[in-house]
Structure formats: structure tokens, C-alpha cells
Amino acid sequence: xxxxxxxxxxxxxxxxxxxxxxxxxxxxxxxxxxxxxxxxxxxxxxxxxxxxxxxxxxxxxxxxxxxxxxxxxxxxxxxxxxxxxxxxxxxxxxxxxxxxxxxxxxxxxxxxxxxxxxxxxxxxxxxxxxxxxxxxxxxxxxxxxxxxxxxxxxxxxxxxxxxxxxxxxxxxxxxxxxxxxxxxxxxxxxxxxxxxxxxxxxxxxxxxxxxxxxxxxxxxxxxxxxxxxxxxxxxxxxxxxxxxxxxxxxxxxxxxxxxxxxxxxxxxxxxxxxxxxxxxxxxxxxxxxxxxxxxxxxxxxxxxxxxxxxxxxxxxxxxxxxxxxxxxxxxxxxxxxxxxxxxxxxxxxxxxxxxxxxxxxxxxxxxxxxxxxxxxxxxxxx
Amino acid sequence: xxxxxxxxxxxxxxxxxxxxxxxxxxxxxxxxxxxxxxxxxxxxxxxxxxxxxxxxxxxxxxxxxxxxxxxxxxxxxxxxxxxxxxxxxxxxxxxxxxxxxxxxxxxxxxxxxxxxxxxxxxxxxxxxxxxxxxxxxxxxxxxxxxxxxxxxxxxxxxxxxxxxxxxxxxxxxxxxxxxxxxxxxxxxxxxxxxxxxxxxxxxxxxxxxxxxxxxxxxxxxxxxxxxxxxxxxxxxxxxxxxxxxxxxxxxxxxxxxxxxxxxxxxxxxx
Numbered sequence: 219x220x221x222x223x224x225x226x227x228x229x230x231x232x233x234x235x236x237x238x239x240x241x242x243x244x245x246x247x248x249x250x251x252x253x254x255x256x257x258x259x260x261x262x263x264x265x266x267x268x269x270x271x272x273x274x275x276x277x278x279x280x281x282x283x284x285x286x287x288x289x290x291x292x293x294x295x296x297x298x299x300x301x302x303x304x305x306x307x308x309x310x311x312x313x314x315x316x317x318x319x320x321x322x323x324x325x326x327x328x329x330x331x332x333x334x335x336x337x338x339x340x341x342x343x344x345x346x347x348x349x350x351x352x353x354x355x356x357x358x359x360x361x362x363x364x365x366x367x368x369x370x371x372x373x374x375x376x377x378x379x380x381x382x383x384x385x386x387x388x389x390x391x392x393x394x395x396x397x398x399x400x401x402x403x404x405x406x407x408x409x410x411x412x413x414x415x416x417x418x419x420x421x422x423x424x425x426x427x428x429x430x431x432x433x434x435x436x437x438x439x440x441x442x443x444x445x446x447x448x449x450x451x452x453x454x455x456x457x458x459x460x461x462x463x464x465x466x467x468x469x470x471x472x473x474x475x476x477x478x479x480x481x482x483x484x485x486x487x488x489x490x491x492x493x494x495x496x497x498x499x500x501x502x503x504x505x506x507x508x509x510x511x512x513x514x515x516x517x518x519x520x521x522x523x524x525x526x527x528x529x530x531x532x533x534x535x536x537x538x539x540x541x542x543x544x545x546x547x548x549x550x551x552x553x554x555x556x557x558x559x560x561x562x563x564x565x566x567x568x569x570x571x572x573x574x575x576x577x578x579x580x581x582x583x584x585x586x587x588x589x590x591x592x593x594x595x596x597x598x599x600x
Numbered sequence: 601x602x603x604x605x606x607x608x609x610x611x612x613x614x615x616x617x618x619x620x621x622x623x624x625x626x627x628x629x630x631x632x633x634x635x636x637x638x639x640x641x642x643x644x645x646x647x648x649x650x651x652x653x654x655x656x657x658x659x660x661x662x663x664x665x666x667x668x669x670x671x672x673x674x675x676x677x678x679x680x681x682x683x684x685x686x687x688x689x690x691x692x693x694x695x696x697x698x699x700x701x702x703x704x705x706x707x708x709x710x711x712x713x714x715x716x717x718x719x720x721x722x723x724x725x726x727x728x729x730x731x732x733x734x735x736x737x738x739x740x741x742x743x744x745x746x747x748x749x750x751x752x753x754x755x756x757x758x759x760x761x762x763x764x765x766x767x768x769x770x771x772x773x774x775x776x777x778x779x780x781x782x783x784x785x786x787x788x789x790x791x792x793x794x795x796x797x798x799x800x801x802x803x804x805x806x807x808x809x810x811x812x813x814x815x816x817x818x819x820x821x822x823x824x825x826x827x828x829x830x831x832x833x834x835x836x837x838x839x840x841x842x843x844x845x846x847x848x849x850x851x852x853x854x855x856x857x858x859x860x861x862x863x864x865x866x867x868x869x870x
Contacts, residue, residue, distance in 0.1 A: 272767055292770040305768040309786045318782070319772035370772065 223248045223373065223406055224269060229278035231264055231430075238264050239275070240430040246408060246423075248373075251400050253409045255417040256427035257453070262410045263302075263378060265427070269408060270376050271295050283373075298367035299376040303383065304359045306351045312338075312362055313347035319370040337365040340399060357388045364399065374406040381416065393419050414454045418442065426450050447560055451493045452569035458534045459570020462492035462559070470559055473530060475508065477552055481559035491560040493570070496537040497522070498556035507549015513542050526572055533572045625847075628840035641841035648824055648842065655821040656849070658735060659803035662742035666750040666799045667792065669743070674755035674791075675784075689755075692748050704741055704812045711737050711813065733815030741809040746802055750795035757791025758784070793857050801850055821846055 224246040231239035239261045246252050254262035267273040268280060271292035280288050287295065298319070306315050313334055320330045338344050341361035351359065360380060367375055377396075381389045397420050400407045411417055417424050418438040426433045426441060426449075434446040445451035448459050463471045467482035472492055484490060504510045511529040522537045527548065542548055632638045677688055695703060710716045711732040721727035731737050765787060769779040807822030814820070821842065828839025 270771065272770075291775075292767070293773045293775055297771075299768075299771045301764055301768060301771075303764065305762070305764040307765060307768070307783060307787075309789075318769070318774075322773040322778055322782075366772070 221248050222246070223250075223283060224408075225279075225281045226265070226268070227279040227281070229265075229268060229275045229280065231261070231268065231273065232276045238430050239268075242278070242430075242432060244425060244432065244435070246374075246406060249404050249406055250422050251397070251407045251409065251420055252423045252425065253411060253417040253421040254425050254427060255411055255414060255453075256433075257412055260427040261430040262412075262427050266299075266376050266378055266408060266410050269374070270297055270299050296373045297376060298370055298372040298374075299378065300360075300363045300367050300380045302378045302380070304363040304380075306359055306362055306366070308351055310351070311347065312343070312349045312351065312354070315351060315362055316366045316369050318366060323370070333369055334365075337369045340368070340402070341365045342395075356384050357392065360384065360392065364396075368399070368403060368405075372405065374408060375400075377407060377409045379410055379412070381411075381413075389416070396420060418454070426453060428453075444558060445493060445560060447563035448491050448493075448565040448567075448569045449563070451491075451558075451560065452565075456496050456535055456537070457570050458494045458496060458572065460492045460494070460532070461567075462490050464488045464490050464559060468554075470557065473509065473532075477508070477557055478554040479557040479559055480554050481557075484559070484561075489562055491562060491566050491570075493558040493560060494534070494552065494556060495558075496524075496535040499534070499536045499538075499550050499552065500556075501536065501538055501540065501542065502549040502551055504547045504549040506551075508551050510547060510549050513544050513546050513548060516542065516544055535572045625840045625843055628837050629844045630841075632837060641838050642845075644838060645841065645845060651819055651821055651824050652845075652849075654819070655804050658739055658742070658818070658820065659800050662739050662746065662803045663750075663796055663800045665739065665743050666747050667796065670747060670750035670754050670795060671792065674751055674758050677755060678758040678761075692751055695744075696748055700745065701808060701812075703745065704809055707737070707741055707744065708732065708812055711740075732813065733817045735814070735818050737813040738810050738818045738820075741813040742799075742803045742806065745809065746799045749798040749802070753794040753798065754788065754791040757788045757794075761787055796857055797854055800853060804850065805846060 222245050226242050226244045229239055229242040230237065242261075242265060244265075254265055256262050264273060268275050271287070271290060271294075274288060279286055282290075282295070282297075307318065310318070316334045316337055317330050320333060325333070334347070335344075338347060341364055343358060343361050343365070346354070346358065346362075351362065354362065363380070364375075380396075381392050384392060393416060396407070396409075409417075409420065418441070421438055423435065424438055424441045425435050428449050434441060434450045436444070441450065441454050445454060445457070448457075451457040451459055460472050464481075464484040464487070465471055465476065466486060467484075468479055470477055470479050470481070470490065470492060501507075509529055511527040511534070513525055514528050514533065515524075515526040517524040519537075522539050523541055525536045525538055525542055527534050527536055527550075536550070629641055630637055630639070632640065677685055680688070708715075712718070713728055713730065713732065715732070717731070718728040721729065731740075761784065765783050766779055769783045774782060804820075805822050805825075807820065807826045810818045810820040810823055825839050825842050825846075827833050828835045828842065
């Protein structure tokens with residue numbers, strides 16, 4: 219990637235005695251699409267507000283292009299924001315909403331007209347200039363909010379769960395749209411979401427956060443394939459997380475059996491967390507498999523079946539396109555690259571067990587996700 | 601149909617206390633002593649045109665002064681902490697718990713030629729100033745009595761103004777002044793219009809204030825109407841005609857005010 223644009227150095231944020239951000243260190247490159255991903259209350263919105271200038275960190279530095287900007291007010295930053303609920307001005311029409319920043323900057327009338335119309339085109343809202351804001355659908359308001367921010371040609375665009383209030387179909391369209399706009403304008407996007415799929419689809423870099431701390435920074439592939447701890451493994455996609463013991467490099471023991479893996483650098487006989495993605499597991503006839511288990515539940519998911527298999531009292535989720543009926547005994551094999559080893563962490567044992575599996579495990583991807591509830595949670599962070 | 605039956609007492613109430621009196625006023629306005637239809641009540645109205653004009657001007661001045669006091673007050677109060685706000689609001693409401701006439705009598709004794717104000721000024725060697733029984737005293741009485749009606753709606757609009765609009769304006773480069781001019785003030789207009797209506801209407805129809813503080817010098821619409829019903833010139837038909845004219849005047853004024861609100865009638869009276 220290109221040069222560094224924003225850096226957060228040892229940033230902490232505390233309200234009264236509650237530590238909301240705990241030593242955030244992060245740099246953001248020019249023209250990067252970076253996503254802050256995490257559950258409600260993880261500190262992602264607070265991080266975004268610090269970058270936008272709406273919140274001043276309790277300690278630590280924020281730099282922009284090498285200059286410390288902790289105390290620079292929002293209206294003096296080359297950063298614009300798309301707010302969670304858009305915050306379009308209800309007393310102005312679409313054109314005037316988008317022109318707002320240009321009028322403040324005292325741009326000439328002719329140029330305002332050109333640039334606003336150009337933005338209306340970019341967000342596919344040509345001819346909507348005279349509409350009142352409350353006559354627009356959620357998706358259209360969303361686009362106006364993006365246009366209103368982008369028309370100022372900021373170096374950085376902050377987006378706070380901008381798609382949270384849209385239905386699933388529209389959200390998918392807008393994801394592509396946003397990615398396209400970002401590439402077309404060539405500016406930095408910092409995107410906040412709790413939706414892991416959204417983060418993986420759009421980002422160059424994903425920052426996974428929980429409890430005010432950064433859990434992992436990496437490309438979407440890194441985050442998915444090489445999660446650093448049980449929290450990340452569970453939050454990004456589905457994971458079976460098992461206790462294992464690392465015998466030597468490339469050899470891990472699960473269920474008293476040794477498996478070959480691709481991981482190294484652990485102490486001999488170190489206890490570890492083992493991640494096995496449900497789609498990586500290959501099902502065999504029982505006698506051919508390394509492990510044998512009994513199917514306890516099957517749920518049809520469209521592309522695949524979510525099959526819960528009991529291995530010696532421990533339940534795994536396996537995603538397979540073949541149907542295996544409840545009660546049948548199956549065998550599985552694990553290839554070395556299906557196994558990912560993580561160091562033990564505070565999250566060990568909290569995730570990755572499908573004993574209490576229900577078909578609604580995926581509530582984070584739920585299209586009926588309650589945006590108001592999310593906002594309340596976000597407000598809690600403030 | 602529960603909701604319908606629940607509305608019955610209210611419809612009944614409105615019919616008895618709003619519609620019937622209004623109809624009576626209209627009937628009186630268009631009849632004479634014999635009960636026959638006539639327009640002559642309106643023939644005489646041009647005689648009172650000066651009273652109309654005087655009432656409108658004084659009411660407008662009082663409304664403008666109330667607005668000038670109430671807006672900054674509400675704006676800064678909305679930024680204070682909850683305790684300060686509660687105390688301030690209590691102090692604003694407190695005088696309203698006392699009898700309206702009593703308050704106005706109090707102003708009489710303050711503004712009198714030998715009153716409290718002149719005694720105070722006398723200590724500094726100023727005065728005495730003649731205020732009582734002038735238009736100034738009447739406007740002062742209106743402002744004092746009706747100021748809370750201006751503060752309350754403006755404060756509640758500013759207080760409820762979603763902070764996200766202010767953040768959005770800042771985000772788009774607006775400093776404090778620009779944010780106020782382009783966002784806060786336009787968004788608080790419904791409260792302003794509501795306050796203007798709530799001060800203007802009682803100001804234009806008051807008779808107690810003009811009677812007590814204006815003496816005979818400041819003769820307003822309210823006094824004129826009162827005179828037709830209780831005073832020397834007993835003529836309820838003419839009184840109703842004047843009241844009807846005033847109703848039309850207020851209606852027109854309110855419609856004009858609402859037009860400024862950009863159709864946001866929800867928060868405006870009417």
C-alpha cells in the first residue's frame with residue numbers, strides 16, 4: 219500500500235472509571251479501505267469519533283499526515299463522515315444538503331452546481347436534487363449522506379455502520395457501490411461495522427476489536443485463515459475450537475490423536491486452541507476416517523447443510539453439501555492445512571462449541587437485525 | 601371501535617365549549633337588538649381602526665421583545681447541566697403560579713410616579729420617569745406576563761434538537777457561528793413560530809394589562825370588546841363583531857407565520 223496517513227498511538231479512552239479504549243495502536247494508509255469490526259460496545263465507534271474529532275482521547279496521540287491532531291476540531295479536519303443514521307438536514311433539500319460543505323467553504327455558485335451534480339451522478343441520484351430529504355428511501359438517504367461527505371473531496375471518509383438500517387438486498391448492492399466509489403475517488407475509507415461478512419467483502423484491511431482492544435489487524439484472508447485467538451476465530455465466520463496440545467512443530471494432538479498441521483513456533487507440549495473451519499472438514503465412510511462421530515442434527519442452509527456431529531461428547535459443526543441423516547455414523551479426515559493453531563488466550567473455552575447449536579447461530583448476519591438496538595449500544599460507547 | 605366511543609366525551613366537550621360559543625359570536629355579530637340580520641355592526645368598525653392598529657403594533661413590539669429575550673436565554677439554557685436547567689425553569693414558571701392580576705398590580709406599584717422604580721432612581725438622582733399609563737408600561741406588562749410562553753416552546757425545540765445535526769455540520773466544515781446560522785436556527789424555527797403565536801395572541805387580546813398599566817391612555821382591542829359587554833357602551837352585537845374581526849386578524853397572522861415555517865405545522869399552534 220501507499221504511504222501512512224493516520225496513526226493512533228497508544229490511544230486510551232476512559233469515561234469515569236470505565237476504560238472504553240485500551241491502548242489502541244493503529245496506522246491507516248492513504249487510499250486504503252480499512253474496517254473496524256467488532257460487536258457492540260467494542261470501542262469501534264469511539265475510535266471512529268476520535269479520528270473524526272468528535273471525541274478527544276484521554277491519552278495517546280492521533281496524527282494526520284505526520285501532524286498531531288488531538289485538539290483540532292472536526293470542522294478543521296480534512297475528514298468527512300457518513301453518520302450512522304445519515305443525519306441529513308431535514309430543512310434542506312437534497313441539493314442543498316450536498317452543497318452544505320461547499321457553501322461553508324464559500325465555493326462559487328457555478329462550481330457548487332457542477333460538483334453537486336457530479337456527486338449526484340456518482341451516487342446514482344441524478345435528478346433528485348429538488349427532493350425533500352424525508353421523501354427519500356433509506357437507500358437514497360444513504361447515498362445523499364455519502365455524496366454530502368464526498369463532495370468536499372476529503373482525504374478520508376469515515377463511515378459509521380452506514381448500511382445498518384438497510385435491508386439485506388440493498389446492503390449487498392451498497393457494499394459493491396461503496397467499494398466502487400472508494401476505488402473511483404481514490405480516497406481512504408474507514409468503515410465501522412459489526413457485520414463480519416461486510417468487512418471481509420469490502421476491506422483491504424480489517425481491524426477486529428473487542429473490549430476496547432485490537433484483537434487482530436490483517437487482510438480479510440489473514441483474519442479468516444489465521445485468526446489470532448478464539449474470539450477472532452469465532453467472530454469471523456464459524457469455527458470449531460478445540461483444546462489441543464502442540465507436541466512438536468507441525469504436530470498437534472486432539473482427542474488423544476496426533477494430526478499433522480502447518481503451524482510451528484510453540485513450546486513442546488504447549489496447550490493450544492485448535493481451529494477447524496466447518497467447511498474444511500471432509501466426511502468419509504466411518505472406517506476410512508481418522509475420527510468417528512454421530513450426526514445429531516441437520517439444518518438445510520441453501521448452499522449446504524449445517525451438520526452437527528458428536529465426537530466423543532464434543533459437538534462440531536460441519537458444513538457439507540451432502541445430506542447425512544441424524545443418527546448416522548460418519549468418519550472425517552483433517553488435512554494439515556485444515557488445522558489452524560492459536561495460542562491460549564483469555565477467550566479460550568468461551569467459543570467454538572456447538573453443543574448449544576441452534577439454527578439461528580448467525581444472528582449477526584440476520585437481515586432483521588435491530589438497528590435501533592445497535593444504535594443504543596453505540597450510544598453506550600459515547 | 602373502542603377508539604371512537606372513547607372520543608365521544610371530547611367531541612361533546614368541544615361542541616359545547618368551542619363550537620357553540622363561536623356560533624353565538626357569529627350570530628350576535630350579524631344581528632341587531634331585535635334579532636334581525638344586519639351588517640351595521642361592521643359599519644362602525646372603521647371608527648375603531650386606530651384601536652386595531654394600536655393593538656397590533658403593541659402586540660408586535662411585545663412579541664419581538666419576548667423573542668429577543670427568550671431565544672438567547674433558551675439557547676444557552678439548553679447547554680447547561682440538568683440541575684441548573686431545572687432551577688432556571690422553575691424560576692421562569694414560578695410567577696405564573698401567582699394570580700395574573702396580582703402580578704400586574706405589583707407592576708403598577710413599581711411603575712407609579714412615586715413607585716418603587718422612581719424611588720430607586722431617585723437614590724441616584726435620576727428621574728422621576730413617567731412610565732405608568734403609557735404604552736411602554738403596557739408592553740412591559742405584556743412581556744413580563746407572556747415571556748414564559750415564548751421561552752417554553754423555543755427551549756423545548758432547542759433542547760430536543762438532535763446533536764447529530766450539529767456534529768454533521770461541524771463535520772462539513774462549519775464553525776460554531778455557521779453551525780448556528782445554517783442548522784440550529786433553521787431547525788429551531790418551529791419553536792420560534794409557536795412562541796410567537798403564543799405571545800402575540802394573548803397580547804393582542806389583553807384588556808387587563810392595558811387597563812391597569814395603561815390607564816385610559818392605552819386603549820386596546822380587548823378593552824374595546826370588554827366595554828361592549830361590561831362597560832358603559834353595552835352592545836354585545838358590536839362587541840361580537842369586533843371579536844370576530846379580531847379572530848380573523850389572528851387567523852391571518854397565524855397563517856402567515858405558519859407559511860414561514862415551511863409547512864412544518866406539527867409543532868406550531870394551528
